[in-house]
Amino acid sequence: MELNERKIRILEYIITDYIATAEPVGSRTIARKHDMGLSSATIRNEMSDLEVMGYIVAPHASAGRVPSDKGYRLYVDRLMRRRAAENDGGVLSDEERRFLQGVINDNIDRIDYLMRETAKAISVLTNYTAVVSETVSPEEKIQHLQLLPLDEASVVLVTVTASKKVKNHVIRIPAPPEHDGLMRLSAALNAALGGKAAAYIRRKPSAGLREAFSGYEGLLAASLSAAADALDAGDDHELFTSGIKNILAFPEFNDLQKARAVFDALEAKDSLLMLLTGSGWEDDGINVVIGQENAVMKLQDCSVIRTAYSLNGTGFGRIAILGPTRMDYSQAVSVLHSIVDFINDAIQQ
Amino acid sequence: MELNERKIRILEYIITDYIATAEPVGSRTIARKHDMGLSSATIRNEMSDLEVMGYIVAPHASAGRVPSDKGYRLYVDRLMRRRAAENDGGVLSDEERRFLQGVINDNIDRIDYLMRETAKAISVLTNYTAVVSETVSPEEKIQHLQLLPLDEASVVLVTVTASKKVKNHVIRIPAPPEHDGLMRLSAALNAALGGKAAAYIRRKPSAGLREAFSGYEGLLAASLSAAADALDAGDDHELFTSGIKNILAFPEFNDLQKARAVFDALEAKDSLLMLLTGSGWEDDGINVVIGQENAVMKLQDCSVIRTAYSLNGTGFGRIAILGPTRMDYSQAVSVLHSIVDFINDAIQQ
DNA sequence: TGTTAGCACTCACGGCCAGAGAGTGCTAAC
DNA sequence: GTTAGCACTCTCTGGCCGTGAGTGCTAACA
Secondary structure (H helix, E strand, O other): OOOOHHHHHHHHHHHHHHHHHOOOEOHHHHHHHOOOOOOHHHHHHHHHHHHHOOOEEOOOOOOOEEEOHHHHHHHHHHHHHHHHHHOOOOOOOHHHHHHHHHHHHHHOOOHHHHHHHHHHHHHHHHOOEEEEEOOEOOOOEEEEEEEEEEEOOEEEEEEEEOOOOEEEEEEEOOOOOOHHHHHHHHHHHHHHHOOOEHHHHHOOOOHHHHHHOOOOHHHHHHHHHHHHHHHHOOOOOOEEEEOHHHHHHOHHHOOHHHHHHHHHHHHOHHHHHHHHHOOOOOOOOEEEEEHHHOOOHHHOOEEEEEEEEEOOOOOEEEEEEEEEOOOOHHHHHHHHHHHHHHHHHHHHO | OOOOHHHHHHHHHHHHHHHHHOOOEOHHHHHHHOOOOOOHHHHHHHHHHHHHOOOEEOOOOOOOEEEOHHHHHHHHHHHHHHHHHHOOOOOOOHHHHHHHHHHHHHHOOOHHHHHHHHHHHHHHHHOOEEEEEOOEOOOOEEEEEEEEEEEOOEEEEEEEEOOOOEEEEEEEOOOOOOHHHHHHHHHHHHHHHOOOEHHHHHOOOOHHHHHHOOOOHHHHHHHHHHHHHHHHOOOOOOEEEEOHHHHHHOHHHOOHHHHHHHHHHHHOHHHHHHHHHOOOOOOOOEEEEEHHHOOOHHHOOEEEEEEEEEOOOOOEEEEEEEEEOOOOHHHHHHHHHHHHHHHHHHHHO
């Protein structure tokens, strides 16, 4: 059986209708809504073929048809791209694009907020759920260290990594050095550890460093371990999610069992990581994972649109949009495209 | 009609049973389960009285009775305290207490993690939802400022406030000063702004400061506004929630409408703030808000147990546990008690 | 006067059935 | 290859009924 142009058009109608209404689509509905010059009976025959070929599924004998994962896959890979090419790529309104751009420009300097706010913007804009991970560099190095006074029993170590991540670590120490002392110790730390990776820092500190810290051995040990932790934090991605509750608005999750499965998956860090990094990933593009393709079992009633972004060339993070398989793929793809573009623009300046 | 001892005991049975089973409690159940030496008919009469007095409610004519908000209120204010006094205050196991203590001790030095981890621990332990706010000082002052090099087009300003909150602010500036220059500028900033509040910082900077920054006016302006923001952040509380999905496990939220109302409220910052700070608050104790007492309409099927904590005497934050009105109040109260105690212990050291 | 047994009554819930509506597959004609 | 027609299937809704749990009331008892 051949997937001719007419079958493809019918499949497209079924998918777009189903995305819009969440109701199984019947032959008469198509005949009525889209003037194909065909009767419902003819469409019925074609639909029967599409079902045999696995692109659509009948929930039961007297319902209409619903797209299968395979049907969505065809839609995403062929039909959507074709339409996107015709439309010049954008299904977002100017206002929506401005909103996204504003969120990114406002936060591009506050890296810790950027991801949180981006996730929020995505969930507000799409009504789906957004998941974002921090950028992660495979081999992170120390760029700068600074000890600052905090109070009578503690100091702060500020670490800046080569990929520009800034972190604070409070270190408790009885009778810490005064301001000038801390500046001197900071200089020693920078001289010894600047440009070094975690593995180096975890080794026994050099004699020079030990000498500089004489009388403050505890502070040295704590600083070294904090610095190494700041670098290793790469493994321990920070993840942000936003709009989890949006899931509840979709009729496919009226079944509490299903909703709870999704919530479980979204509260477990490992399944979120799998969602962001799982198989079949072309690193420089936008990746669509449909239903059962998802490695996370509990998310097999969902689809994921995801991409990678980079803030500075050295490391990269990931952004994903999660919705029901019946989600608006073109919108989600456009949103991710725009975000990556806007991030790149904002960084260039 | 008088609320005699027998009525109180029956009310207590109804409440504890209902908390445990979520099923309306009938007179026969009580007669069977708790050997009061009374027949179901007698208990029925007493229950009828309790209903007239407003402590219990019948969902419909042939169901058992369910506690009303007023019933829970009595339970919390009188019965629970009485039992707590008998039990020496603790309904938590040693293991649970150790778990909480561990989480707090492990994070007491990393203030930004402490609240997040505490919230997580609460939700894991209780299966309810936890909401925690950062500590906030009414009149926050700068303790220390430090500029650090980041890259060719930006520097970091680290702010330390009097209440020991450390924040980073990336400042973009073309051709920033080198390390030594930044140290000199930092010294000038500290001399001019140390001990000052946001209002002072927002005024026109002193001639001395302007002179020190000559050639770097943009950096000065950005530093001042970042420093003022760090102080004002007091208004813009950071909030952490954990275990939102736990709500779905309770039969009272099988109705998707109700579940969604709660989710809505928990995603909106203003209602979370209201939840934490709303009326009827004895600042140094544990506060219980039952059902309709809650100022947040969407949370009127829930109860909230909340308290304030302080990390350093200058400011305080809040912790709340949210569950169905049929929640285990004594457990929640014990958890909050323990947490506040453990935080105080950890700080003393 | 408080307690209890007995009984009629109420209401939610689950199972069953019938009718309506939507959609299909098949056949025969165009 | 397309279409009209028709029998068939399946879901959904509403009504009906029996069951079970629990109540309120009354009358008898201690």
